[in-house]
Amino acid sequence: MNFKEHVLMELKAEIVARNEARRLRIRRRLLAGAAVAGIAAAAAVAVPFLNGAGTPAYAVAKNADGTITLKINEFRDPAQVEKDLAALGLTADVSYVKPGSRCAPDRGETDAGPSFSKEELASKDPEVRKRINAAIDNSPNGKAFKMGGGEVRIRPQHIKPGQTAVMEFTENEDQTSGPEKPRALWQFSGYLVTGPVKPCTVIDDPSWNQMPDPKTNPEAYPPAGS
Amino acid sequence: MRRRQADIATDVEAFEVFYRRHVDAITSFLARRVDDPHTVADLVAEVFVAVLDSAHTYRPGLGSEIAWLYGVARNTLSAERRRAFKETRLTDRLGGRRPLDSDDVAELEERIDAESVARRALQAMAGLPDGDRAMLELVVIDQLTVSEAATALGIRQGAARARLHRARHTLRNVPGIAPFVLEGMR
Numbered sequence A: 001m002n003f004k005e006h007v008l009m010e011l012k013a014e015i016v017a018r019n020e021a022r023r024l025r026i027r028r029r030l031l032a033g034a035a036v037a038g039i040a041a042a043a044a045v046a047v048p049f050l051n052g053a054g055t056p057a058y059a060v061a062k063n064a065d066g067t068i069t070l071k072i073n074e075f076r077d078p079a080q081v082e083k084d085l086a087a088l089g090l091t092a093d094v095s096y097v098k099p100g101s102r103c104a105p106d107r108g109e110t111d112a113g114p115s116f117s118k119e120e121l122a123s124k125d126p127e128v129r130k131r132i133n134a135a136i137d138n139s140p141n142g143k144a145f146k147m148g149g150g151e152v153r154i155r156p157q158h159i160k161p162g163q164t165a166v167m168e169f170t171e172n173e174d175q176t177s178g179p180e181k182p183r184a185l186w187q188f189s190g191y192l193v194t195g196p197v198k199p200c201t202v203i204d205d206p207s208w209n210q211m212p213d214p215k216t217n218p219e220a221y222p223p224a225g226s
Numbered sequence B: 001m002r003r004r005q006a007d008i009a010t011d012v013e014a015f016e017v018f019y020r021r022h023v024d025a026i027t028s029f030l031a032r033r034v035d036d037p038h039t040v041a042d043l044v045a046e047v048f049v050a051v052l053d054s055a056h057t058y059r060p061g062l063g064s065e066i067a068w069l070y071g072v073a074r075n076t077l078s079a080e081r082r083r084a085f086k087e088t089r090l091t092d093r094l095g096g097r098r099p100l101d102s103d104d105v106a107e108l109e110e111r112i113d114a115e116s117v118a119r120r121a122l123q124a125m126a127g128l129p130d131g132d133r134a135m136l137e138l139v140v141i142d143q144l145t146v147s148e149a150a151t152a153l154g155i156r157q158g159a160a161r162a163r164l165h166r167a168r169h170t171l172r173n174v175p176g177i178a179p180f181v182l183e184g185m186r
Helices: A003-035 A037-046 A072-076 A078-087 A118-122 A126-137 A140-144 B002-007 B012-031 B037-057 B065-090 B102-114 B116-127 B130-141 B146-153 B157-171 B178-183
Strands: A068-071 A092-097 A101-103 A145-148 A151-154 A163-171 A186-194 A202-204
Touching: A003 B012, A003 B037, A078 A092, A078 A163, A092 A101, A101 A163, A118 A126, A126 A140, A140 A145, A140 A186, A145 A186, A151 A186, B012 B037, B012 B065, B012 B102, B037 B065, B037 B102, B065 B146, B102 B116, B116 B130, B116 B157, B130 B146, B130 B157, B146 B157
Parallel strands: A092 A163
Antiparallel strands: A068 A151, A101 A202, A145 A151, A163 A186
């Protein structure tokens, strides 16, 4: 076979694989965002709590098991989060971007993550879903970041020297959502970059408004507070 | 336009059109710089993978598609040279070679032969400072316009002209090179 055709075939396969990996990442972000809807609303109520100096009482907490917990409302002040994490010995790069936008994906050397076939991604089989989630949880990025319950848990033991915890956070101004009026409430994306990290170049994110159908994906719309 | 360029990284058909439009130019670009058929074939693949990674960096207002693509190809080639240097020091790299049939090898060798004059000219330029040499390469060897070469290198047109002038001035008295650098090659 002519090598140009061979190379073209390899590249087309690469594009398909990348598209699948991206769809998976977007879907996971949406599910994670929807799952904490109720708690995110509660956290918003807590924001007017101010300490004597007139600044929000930030609490980047280090837990007994060595993990670090970040509350959703803390992402509104990226510089402070970076400072607080630095005090705990963690190099972080935090961006707060507007709904409908995100950071361009070329911010540095990062793990490609697990890849799956189209059939696996579309599957409703709980065994397949379990396998996909386990593969994500066991990937380098999945080990370093856990989401849920209105907070992000960082596990520094899975971050190597020279790596930066890159976190991108987007939040909808309107924090109400439901099957009648579906919208993403917030979106968190966390991954590790090895070596230098490029600053966030904000680009459009059309997927922000692409919501799963509540009839076919009821799991994306859990009851508030779950 | 920017939309269309971004699509080549996600739309298989858009990518195929882009690939077929430029694969010969990129193969020649590489054959002017590398004289081994297998390495040229591997680098063609690497350049187009880099295109997938950086499709969003293309800005139509700043120059032609080919200028942008040559910029990507230059970066790929210098990354490959850094890597090759590191790897030959660490291990002997044997794997990762793409199988080529005899027609492929013959076609690539023909292409490499056809570019031998260009490769000799590039060798003569080797002593120039990096920035000046890069500019001269793109204009004289790869036949880009000054503004396209500026796009490929990500520099301003004024700086590009200054580099080109300096490079031509330095090479003016090298025997056998003067016709190339003063008039262009073809």
